[in-house]
Amino acid sequence: MLIPKKVETALNNHLTLEMAAIYHYLSVASWCDANGFEGSSAFYHKQSSEEQTHFMKFFNYINQVGGHALVPELKKPQTTFKSILETCQKSLESEHKVTQSIYKLIETARKENDHATEAFLKFFVDEQLEEEMQFNRLIDRIKLIGGGPQSMYYVDKELEKLATTNNAEAGV
Ligand SMILES: [Fe+2]
Ligand SMILES: [Fe+2]
Helix, strand or coil, X not given: CCCCHHHHHHHHHHHHHHHHHHHXXXXXXXXXXXXXCHHHHHHHHHHHHHHHHHHHHHHHHHHHCCCCCCCCCCCCCCCXXXXXXXXXXXXXXXXXXXXXXXXXXXXXXXXXXXXXXXXXXXXXXXXXXXXXXXHHHHHHHHHHHCCCXXXXXXXHXXXXXXXXCCHHHHCC
16 A cells, blocks of 8 residues: 555546546537537547546546446536537636646645655646646637627637647647
């Protein structure tokens, strides 16, 4: 048993948020698809699979360090949205919650003198910053160009670019 019990419990609690993010993005992708936003749907599918990677990183880490990873119980995610803007705002909110949870995990690991877990979490600090910045930029951009049908066509194309390239190449 390498991992302190408190850290193991905190990591298991965090699994719920990563799993909720998989569900959230999948649900948004499906709403986009049903409403003709194909580029946005591709973008949110990509987000969902990235969250699956995060979930598995946490899940495997808990078991690797001698803990017991537990599959979390989840509520049904929101299924309908008013606009692409709302999907971005909800996504930013959810990413922000994940960021706060990761910061708390780091505090717990520090208190328990668990340097290994603190080092493991570094990747997620960088990842969260990137995700929050991405949604902030998208929200600013959508607000700037407005919510008319032509603007929405443009936004959908932008999100499609994000689904197929990395953020730096797409310029957001
Ligand atoms: Fe994540
Ligand atoms: Fe995320």
